[in-house]
Amino acid sequence: MVDATFGAGGYTRAILKTGATVIAFDRDPDAIREGRAAGIEGLTLVHSDFSAMEAAIDAPVDGLTMDIGVSSMQLDQAERGFSFQSDGPLDMRMAQDGPSAADFLNTADEEAIADVLYQYGDEPKSRRVARAIVAARPLTRTGELATVVRKALGHRPHDKKDPATRTFQAIRIHVNRDPAAGWRW
Ligand SMILES: C[S@@+](CC[C@H](N)C(=O)[O-])C[C@H]1O[C@@H](n2cnc3c(N)ncnc32)[C@H](O)[C@@H]1O
DSSP, X not given: OEESOOTTSHHHHHHHTTTOOEEEEESOHHHHHHHHXXXXXXXEEEESOGGGHHHHOOSOOSOEEOOOSOOHHHHHOGGGOOOSSSOOBSOOOTTSOSOOHHHHHHHSOHHHHHXXXXXXXXXXXXXXXXXXXXXXXXXXXXXXXHHHHXXXXXXXXXXXXXXXXXXXXXXXXXXXXXXXGOOOO
């Protein structure tokens, strides 16, 4: 079986319990390091984007799972810069490689930022948020970005959903897009 998104290995461990062997992928070096350190029997762990799985698998495969998204390990570690709930460097790179969220937000033009917020975050006020981001540059911390977005959109303390949620989702998706798929800013 293939686990395309190993993370903390919950899916892989459950699949191994059925008696299958597993080849698992993750682009995050921390997930791979921790998975290897656990010494899990029956598991081959590959540090790679899952888009390269075809080249990495040379045996017949019976099934595949993809649990796509950010992992709780990534969200919980403030220094990875994914979370607006705890302050950290504005990073958000799953592979810990390439341009970070700060690189994007501090260099892209306002229109490109608005497009990302609209396309990947469904942010209806994308232009207003992009304008506020550009006016507040340079941004280096997740806490700063969250404050800028909340101010731009008006944050009421009892709002069910933090107004920064859509912006963080959009930037996370953009920063982690496959460059081969043609991202640019
Ligand atoms: C939601 S977590 C998976 C959690 C996992 N199912 C578990 O039980 O612990 C998603 C994982 O997929 C990884 N990931 C996201 N996009 C990826 C990609 N294109 N290639 C490889 N891994 C990716 C992330 O680094 C993250 O560790």
